[in-house]
Amino acid sequence: MKIDVLDLIAYKNGEYKPLGEIGPSVLDFGFIHCDATYDVMPVYNGKAFCYDRHLQRFKNSAKRFGFILPDDDPLEIIKQLKAKNNITNAFVWFLAWRGYPPSGNPRDLENCPVHFAMYIKPSYSIGKTPVISICLDENTNRVSDDYYGQEFKNMAWIELTMSQRNRPEGYDTTVLVDVNGNVTEGPGFNVGIVDSGKIYTADKNVLKGVTMSVVQDIARDEGIPFARRSISKSMFLSADEIFIASSSGGVTATTNSGPTTELLIREYENRKLTYGTEL
Numbered sequence: 001m002k003i004d005v006l007d008l009i010a011y012k013n014g015e016y017k018p019l020g021e022i023g024p025s026v027l028d029f030g031f032i033h034c035d036a037t038y039d040v041m042p043v044y045n046g047k048a049f050c051y052d053r054h055l056q057r058f059k060n061s062a063k064r065f066g067f068i069l070p071d072d073d074p075l076e077i078i079k080q081l082k083a084k085n086n087i088t089n090a091f092v093w094f095l096a097w098r099g100y101p102p103s104g105n106p107r108d109l110e111n112c113p114v115h116f117a118m119y120i121k122p123s124y125s126i127g128k129t130p131v132i133s134i135c136l137d138e139n140t141n142r143v144s145d146d147y148y149g150q151e152f153k154n155m156a157w158i159e160l161t162m163s164q165r166n167r168p169e170g171y172d173t174t175v176l177v178d179v180n181g182n183v184t185e186g187p188g189f190n191v192g193i194v195d196s197g198k199i200y201t202a203d204k205n206v207l208k209g210v211t212m213s214v215v216q217d218i219a220r221d222e223g224i225p226f227a228r229r230s231i232s233k234s235m236f237l238s239a240d241e242i243f244i245a246s247s248s249g250g251v252t253a254t255t256n257s258g259p260t261t262e263l264l265i266r267e268y269e270n271r272k273l274t275y276g277t278e279l
Contacts, residue, residue, distance in 0.1 A: 012116070078118070131253045190244065
């Protein structure tokens with residue numbers, strides 16, 4: 001029987017309730033001002049993947065945006081959500097957002113409640129096929145770290161959505177550049193290139209993805225040089241291989257992947273259990 005995701009049991013501010021009831025309100029600053037943060041963690045075969053890394057990133061992001069989180073135990077909440085919804089392979093969302101004050105004044109931040117919620121839903125793949133076709137979007141700039149820091153996960157996907165919406169026909173998704181013309185990332189994923197046996201990924205104006213941190217672990221263990229650096233358009237276009245890394249897809253091949261990408265995919269699969277926390 002097909003499940004309506006809005007009927008799944010979620011958690012908000014100390015209560016378990018249907019996902020469709022956890023909000024936010026259209027008055028919440030998290031909605032009208034994008035004053036919110038989140039994280040998404042995969043669950044493989046009943047195990048929370050890289051739980052500590054995802055939780056720490058969520059806490060860092062919440063601190064950056066001024067949210068005081070409750071003393072709830074996220075791991076216990078995840079266990080309850082998994083049991084209540086009977087889901088084994090899933091994505092778990094952590095969310096925090098600012099509500100609205102009784103005054104309704106958008107500058108009255110001191111009197112805004114902070115909402116904390118978590119939910120779980122069945123996993124899905126990043127693309128329609130196992131191999132993704134990507135297009136370099138030279139017309140849409142990724143928002144700079146100078147604004148609020150892309151290392152802190154945020155809801156502001158404006159330029160990412162614009163790029164995805166305007167992708168050329170025949171491509172699954174896009175990769176954006178920054179104001180200096182360097183390659184950054186795509187809508188919901190980091191990008192890695194392989195050049196002369198070395199792996200490179202962007203060091204600025206990107207989210208420091210958990211999956212890419214696993215790629216870095218694999219590269220270290222396999223003796224493959226790995227570096228975070230600026231990636232020019234010419235480097236990207238002439239790369240021997242291109243792959244993407246995301247919580248939804250793990251390490252994913254593109255139409256320009258090869259043996260190094262295949263190795264990363266295999267090793268990522270092997271770590272689904274060893275990097276998992278039992279639920």
